[in-house]
Amino acid sequence: MLRIAVQSKGRLYDETMELLSEAGIKLTAMKRTLLVPSRNFPVELLFLRDDDIPESVASGTSDIGIVGLNEVLEKGKNVEIIRDLGFSKCRLALAIPQKHQYNGIEWFNGKKIATSYPRILGDFLKKNNITADIHEISGSVEIAPGIGLADAIFDIVSSGSTLVSNNLVEVESVLASEAVLIGNSKELSKEKEDILNELLFRIEAVKAAESKKYVLMNVPRAKLDDVVAILPGIKSPTILPLADESWCSVHTVIQEKNFWEISEKLKSAGAEGILVLNIEKMVP
Numbered sequence: 001m002l003r004i005a006v007q008s009k010g011r012l013y014d015e016t017m018e019l020l021s022e023a024g025i026k027l028t029a030m031k032r033t034l035l036v037p038s039r040n041f042p043v044e045l046l047f048l049r050d051d052d053i054p055e056s057v058a059s060g061t062s063d064i065g066i067v068g069l070n071e072v073l074e075k076g077k078n079v080e081i082i083r084d085l086g087f088s089k090c091r092l093a094l095a096i097p098q099k100h101q102y103n104g105i106e107w108f109n110g111k112k113i114a115t116s117y118p119r120i121l122g123d124f125l126k127k128n129n130i131t132a133d134i135h136e137i138s139g140s141v142e143i144a145p146g147i148g149l150a151d152a153i154f155d156i157v158s159s160g161s162t163l164v165s166n167n168l169v170e171v172e173s174v175l176a177s178e179a180v181l182i183g184n185s186k187e188l189s190k191e192k193e194d195i196l197n198e199l200l201f202r203i204e205a206v207k208a209a210e211s212k213k214y215v216l217m218n219v220p221r222a223k224l225d226d227v228v229a230i231l232p233g234i235k236s237p238t239i240l241p242l243a244d245e246s247w248c249s250v251h252t253v254i255q256e257k258n259f260w261e262i263s264e265k266l267k268s269a270g271a272e273g274i275l276v277l278n279i280e281k282m283v284p
C-alpha cells in the first residue's frame with residue numbers, strides 16, 4: 001500500500017482528486033476521514049493541510065504527496081520533486097502600493113515586506129543584495145500595506161485581481177509555482193516502488209491526453225495528399241474508406257493549441273465535416 005498525502009480542502013483539492021480519478025483510482029466512500037484507502041488500487045490518501053504535506057513526506061509518514069511547489073520550497077524539507085502536475089499554477093511575487101514610483105529592486109532596501117513565505121523571500125533578497133525587514137504573517141497579506149503594517153508584500157498571485165483591489169502593483173515575479181508530486185529519498189520497498197511506477201505511468205497517460213484532441217474529417221480522395229501534408233499526426237493518420245468512393249475519412253491526433261490554425265488550412269485544402277473529440281487517456 002502506497003500512502004499519498006493530499007490537501008484536505010482548498011485550492012489543490014479538486015484537481016488533485018480529478019487527477020487521481022482520471023488515473024483510475026477510486027476511493028472507498030469519501031467520508032472525509034483522515035486516511036482513505038482506494039477500493040481498486042493499492043494506495044491510501046492521507047488528507048492534510050498543505051503546509052503539513054512536505055513534512056509528512058520527508059518523515060516517511062507518507063510515501064509521496066501532492067502540493068504546491070511554493071510550499072515545498074518554503075518548508076525546506078528533504079523531499080524530491082518527482083514530476084510537475086500542471087495545475088494550480090501561480091507565482092510568488094513582490095508587490096508595492098500603486099502610488100509609489102518603482103525603479104528597480106533597490107526600492108526594497110530598508111523596506112518592510114509582509115509575507116507568508118519568509119524563506120523564499122529571504123533567499124531572493126539575499127541573492128539580490130537587498131536588506132529589508134521581513135514581516136511574517138499567516139494570512140491576508142495583501143491588506144498589510146493599506147493598514148500601515150508593511151511597505152510592500154510578497155505573496156501568491158494568480159489572476160492579479162487581489163492586488164488590483166488592494167491598490168497594489170506587482171513589480172518582481174520571483175517564483176513560478178504549480179502542483180508537484182513529491183517523494184522522499186528513502187528507498188521504497190519493491191511493492192511500493194511498483195505501485196508508484198504504475199501510478200506514474202497512469203499520470204503520464206492522463207497528462208499526455210490533456211493537451212491533445214482527436215480530429216476526424218472527410219476528404220475527397222483527390223485532395224488526400226494535400227490534407228495529410230498539413231497534419232502533424234503522432235505517426236501517420238488513419239485513412240478509412242467511405243461509402244462514396246471518391247471520399248475518405250481521415251483520423252488523427254493534434255495538439256489543441258494548433259487546432260484553429262490547422263483547421264483553416266484543412267478547410268482550404270478541401271476537408272469537410274471536421275470533428276474534434278476529447279481524448280481521455282493516451283497510453284504510450
Ligand code: PRT
Nearest residue numbers: 010011049050051068088089090156157158159160161162
Ligand atoms: O488549509 P490549507 O493550509 O491546506 O490551504 P491554504 O489556505 O494554505 O492554501 P490554498 O488552498 O489557498 O492554496 C493552496 C495552493 O494553491 C497554494 O499553496 C498555491 O500553490 C496554489 N495557488 C494557486 C494559490 C493561488 N493559485 C491563489 N490565487 N494559492 C493562493 N492564491 C491566493 C492569492 O494569494 C490571492 O490572495 O488567491 C487569491 C486570489 O488570487 P488572484 O491573484 O487571482 O487575485
Ligand code: ZN
Nearest residue numbers: 049050051052
Ligand atoms: Zn496552507
